[in-house]
Amino acid sequence: MIEVANLSKRYGDLTAVHDISFTAQPGEILGFLGPNGAGKTTTMRIITGFMPATSGTVRVEGFDVFEQSAEVRRRIGYLPENPPLYNDMAVVPYLRFAAKLKGMARSAIDEAVDRVLATCGLTEHGRRLLGHLSKGFRQRVGLAQALIHDPPVLILDEPTIGLDPRQIVDIRRLIKDLGGKRTVVLSTHILPEVSQVCDKVVIVNDGRVVLQDQLRNLTRTRSLEEVFIEAISREHSDGAARVAGEGL
């Protein structure tokens, strides 16, 4: 369960995120959509506790990200835009390191490593150096790292970027399977991905939420592309109308 309420983030004069609110229920895969630079990564970084918000609150599994940061972090698996890998480590030692960082009990680590290796199709590659892996494998190791402590909440920042079509299909299937009882937030700007994987859609543009609804409601009469394009151009047309109005 993720509850984001009135979240804003300013860097100096620049407002990256402006009054964003949404919730994601357990078992729900939420597609976080928007053009590049819309504020997706910033929002996710705030949810994971990597940076604080300027104002607003985020609660994860009932815990406040700012006040009870450690509790929240224990419950989140996070795959940043670039998989956070140490190039001089091999796959298994890296996953063991991640497991220890997440505070897992020593006795549970071996089993957890085997489990995520199998889930992410890495069992054969446990001894390979991370620096030698292809983009697709790096992405899978990043995902394995996010899953190692079996978190109830998953935050995935553009998990399929840079993958080849087959890997994309694999990862999407994997995410779909991961859904189940977990809460998943998935950011992307690839629309078919959302149609295939997500239950709920939140579209952001220029740091604001311009549309949020269940996927099935949005795509009842139109394609997601049409909905998306309309949503992100609405803001601009409003502005244009206002300027035009002043002219009259």
Next chain:
Amino acid sequence: MRNVLTIAGKEVRSYFTSPVAYVLLAAYLALAGYFFWALLSAFNQSLQIYSMMRNPEMLQRFNLNEMVIVPLLHNMAVLLIFIVPAITMRMFPEEKRAGTYELLLTSPVRVSEIVLGKFIGGLVLVLVMVALSGLFGVLVTIYGNPEIPLMLSGYFGLALMAAVFLAIGTLISSFTDNVVIAYVGALFALLLLYTIGWIGETIQGAGAAIVRYISITDHFQELTKGVIDTRDLVYFATVLVIGLFLTQRSVESVRWR
């Protein structure tokens, strides 16, 4: 504490599974060995000259500690000024570049644990260096007759100095995501700290006292003379703790920007 050890262990492994540790160790020991040999040759040469001159009074004054060990310790301290920044320059910039910084900061780990873990990881490498350079002391003891407690106090001073250098390097590495800046910044700070005592002799009044207190060389000198004074130990501990504390603040502040 467990998190500190997890991070420290990862750091140590990454030093010793890559060529980094070995290159630094080799460079340090080769240069220190060369200094040792040069000092020893000079010592032997003067010894021979004075024995030929049959000047027993002069010969009495010859002292292996003062003429070989102490200058060697000072030279090794200078070497550490150049080598320690090469250890600390990667600590934070590499994490920021690789994106692993996000993994660390979004894990249920305190910033102070990250800082301490990285520091202890580097400390292991630096202490291995200082310990291996103890070989020169062992050689002198086998073939000569130095005052061992004095020598031990000197090496202890070198280890303390290395730890302080490391804390300062860690702090400067936390400021940037660029390894070159982290290296040069640390080199600058350490050289300044090492040489600041020079002006202590020319300026007057309270300024001179302050400069002399800040100067790490003056405190190190006491230890090489075999004087283990609480004041010097307090100095080393203070600089070390301030360095690590500011590193924690600096890492924490990045989030607030």
